[in-house]
Amino acid sequence: MTVRRGFQVLNSGPLAARDNVLEAARRAEALGYDALVVTDHIVIPRHIESRYPYNATGRLAVPPDADYLEPLAMLCFLAGATTRIRFGPSVLVAPYRNPVLTAKMLATIDVLSGGRLFVGVGVGWLREEFEAMGSPPFDARGAVTDEWLQLFVKLWTEENPVFEGKYYRVRDLGCAPKPVQKPHPPIFVGGNSRPAIRRAARYGQSWHAFRIPAEELGQHLGYLREQVKVAGRPADACGLSVRYGVRVVGPGGDATRRPPEEPGRVFVGTAAQVVEQLKPIVALGPTHAIFDCRTGSWAEVLETMARLADEVWPRLG
Secondary structure, three states, X not given: OOOEEEEEOXXXXXXXXXXXXXXXXXXXXXXXXXXXXXXXXXXXXXXXOOOOOOOOOOOOOOOOOOOEOOHHHHHHHHHHHOOOOEEEEOOEEHHHOOHHHHHHHHHHHHHHHOOOEOEEEEOOOOHHHHHHHOOOOHHHHHHHHHHHHHHHHHHHHOOOOOEEOOOOEEOOOOOOOOOOOOOOXXXXXXXXXHHHHHHHHHHOOEEEXXXXXXXXXXXXXXXXXXXXXXXXXXXXXXXXXXXXXXXXXOOOOOOOOOOOOOOOOEEEEEHHHHHHHHHHHHOOOOOEEEEEOOOOOHHHHHHHHHHHHHHHHHHXX
């Protein structure tokens, strides 16, 4: 099975500049990448007690005063800057946005890009950002996201959508244009918890796992397959997509791990070394493998993107 490759266009921090965004998107397309992704925060609270769930420190690396480009606006920009490559958020925090407006914006992006959008969705983890946004209650974020996904599909596929949920209600309206992709753009459900896996099994075309070491990922995959069956869907209805950090260096390059480049979550080294680190992941059969390089200079980001495409991926078959 072919594993589609993706790379994050950095939309936060000092490297999130217009010229860098354009260069990264166009280089990724020229290098044969299949997808681009962007991440999602809207504001960064100055005082955070919530624990970041995807590294050992529990701390978000982006400071409050750093630039953070809004992902939906950025996807529009990427659509206009490229011609072939697919793109999407990895992942939108669903409760931050009104689902009807968001469904319309995403359908518009899919139409204007010629059907190149996929939609990554998560429930979020940063309670303080929920409060700043006036979002639905943080503790209800799972139920809110479930309704959000059901409503998306109705708005994208039905001429007269009717939805009566606890948090959202829709009837007697039209919502056009519909997305180019039929029945709708693929939904990648992010999050590493069991509730996230169950959500993917019910609503997603892919479970989008974030920086899970290979030995743990295999265990989660068994649960995903079990839950797809429980949901009454075909065994192949929900695939696996993965996201990891990476930094690939040339001969004599700096392969010393930098904070927070944790083994198993961020792959660091020469092309040959990164190949060996990636083999257990690829063996699990993901449909998409998406990478980010957040710990390098701009030159190192571009080098990593090129070496991953030209030197690492061909050795993985």
